[in-house]
Amino acid sequence: MSLIVQKFGGTSVANPERIRAVAKRVAATRAEGHSVAVVVSAMSGETNRLLGLGRAMAGRPLERELDALAATGEQVTSALLAIALADLGVPARSLLGHQVRILTDSAFTKARIKAIDASQLSKTLEQGHVAVIAGFQGIDDDGSITTLGRGGSDTTAVAIAAAIKADACEIYTDVDGVYTADPNVCPSARKIDRISYEEMLELASLGAKVLQIRSVEVAMKYGVPVHVRSSFSDVPGTWVVGEDKSFEAVIVAGVTSDKNETKITVRQLPDEPGIVARMFEPLAAANISVDMIIQNVSADRTTDLTFTVPRTDAQKAREIAEQVAREIGAKGVTSDDDIAKVSIVGLGMRSHAGIASRMFRLLANEGINIEAISTSEIKVSCVIAAKYHELAVRVLHDGFGLGKAP
């Protein structure tokens, strides 16, 4: 008998009919002799509806209250699924963040899990119940309800799996796994059977959108085997697991792109110690997460600094950059929304030379100009004009031979 955590996202629990289908799947897993804890998201659209109500009340709604509001979405789904399970003769109990107890910090709307006291959950499972846990939510030291931010139910599921030492964490979603590229952009994309946590981290953060990045961090930290799969079929999906030697053979695991960033360039900063810190400290204070940072080689004691930020933060980031630029005597600030970032990701890059230059050549062959480059051990990212982004993904995907079975 295994201990399995199953997580179902918003589209999998979109209406009573789908919730019943989820209940059948959970019941089938339990009928195979497994002990099951389920983590659910809000019914699709529900979180937006709730936050919309909150925003209708005030221009700057209290974040503590937005969390109390949004947490009701998962509470509703967990109760409905417990009801559906009981209707199939499966004993079930819903558990909310404060009942499990999922303890978080007090960063409302984007809290982080500090600890899980799984004694209540373990008791529920030992009594033969399916535990239906409301994802996305926790409770802080004051007893206030917190939420983990968008996609937080994945993190709940993996953290729960780690806390109860589950044999696997199954993430059910509306796609059947992680692909080598976005199939909508790249028809030759194929499903990846196994991928390492490290590669998944880079793919997720770059926009693969099947699995929330923080959940992968937690899975890696605690070695939780994660199985991303479709809630609409029984076909195996993609296993996200610890690295082993077999991964080295694959040079590039996937190609991904992101059109939701804005590139900001600060021209002719004085090239002095501490200048870069002065630029990024106020951005961090404003909670703007900076993605790529590229500083060009300096000349005549000045340097150009380019960075990318989520487009939703671009306005604020540009204002901050302009303020700092004035203070430190930089020449000026420009920004460009019309960009895309394409990236190749693969553990094999660590032991194979020339991957980056091959990427640049493949893009150049299509006349695609590279505006900025950033590399890490297992990733190379290029900023290009937005209009080329689909073309770039296809060219890189097929150029690195991802379309064929490995």
Next chain:
Amino acid sequence: MSLIVQKFGGTSVANPERIRAVAKRVAATRAEGHSVAVVVSAMSGETNRLLGLGRAMAGRPLERELDALAATGEQVTSALLAIALADLGVPARSLLGHQVRILTDSAFTKARIKAIDASQLSKTLEQGHVAVIAGFQGIDDDGSITTLGRGGSDTTAVAIAAAIKADACEIYTDVDGVYTADPNVCPSARKIDRISYEEMLELASLGAKVLQIRSVEVAMKYGVPVHVRSSFSDVPGTWVVGEDKSFEAVIVAGVTSDKNETKITVRQLPDEPGIVARMFEPLAAANISVDMIIQNVSADRTTDLTFTVPRTDAQKAREIAEQVAREIGAKGVTSDDDIAKVSIVGLGMRSHAGIASRMFRLLANEGINIEAISTSEIKVSCVIAAKYHELAVRVLHDGFGLGKAP
């Protein structure tokens, strides 16, 4: 500076606009220097929507989960009102049943409050916050969410007022107070300025519907002055308070009627000790609350037994009565849905003779036949044919001089 509890029902918080109006009223009370705890219901229609979802999942949904589901309605309102208050510059925090802590028994869907640990609430108020408490909900010894049944937010408000020793508990509703009769039925009905807990209990249980009966019991037990008033005007409403000598002058405080009962008659029961208990024990076990019970004078060692039950329970009650009738050898069971109960209520009845006979005469003058009679110290109820119920209310109301100012 007073400590005031204000409770707003579903129609008062039906949409963001109304919630903002509630926030303004709370802010105004606070601006007068009072400390305020607010109790809110779910937005009107929301509880039905949630329970409808639950019932769409299963024929007999788990009651524990129905409570977790329904409790989200008040959670949403409390968060929205806290947001609206903060937007007006009033510091506010929502508090849920498990946060206040409102401890109840485990009778899901109809739990009773056992205790309130108001330390968290007092701390919130001392810090200068308005506490916005989700009504209708609590938590049992296991940490499961419970709800108090329909109208439970009134009970939450009064129990909170008792726990923090508030100076008053204001119940805001869509009517401007308690009337001597239903104004829709009786045009000469007038608002009552002051009424005793005892009278209010009889009026509420008989269908006055302004104030949940259990909340009046709690108010009476702890001596909480309750002010029932309109959320749409500043006109004073009705104070529900402890009895004093001035009440004795008023013989009949109000006339009320109930069309939602069914009369069940068991004919020719053996007139033996224990027979009546055998009839009502299984009804109690089935959680059917029996209202009037009338046993006629026995003849030839048999007796007829008549009782009324809520119409929603009539089918089940009749089945149980028929089963018991067979077991004990009664002649048969009849039931009648086409009835109404009209009642007169007043503390003054205790010291004035002839009130009941005057009621019977007033009904007889209109040709209204009385099918059953039940009396208590401060109430006389008659069962009549349903078609007469509006006429009976008007005749009694004006016959006892209620249309004029006292």
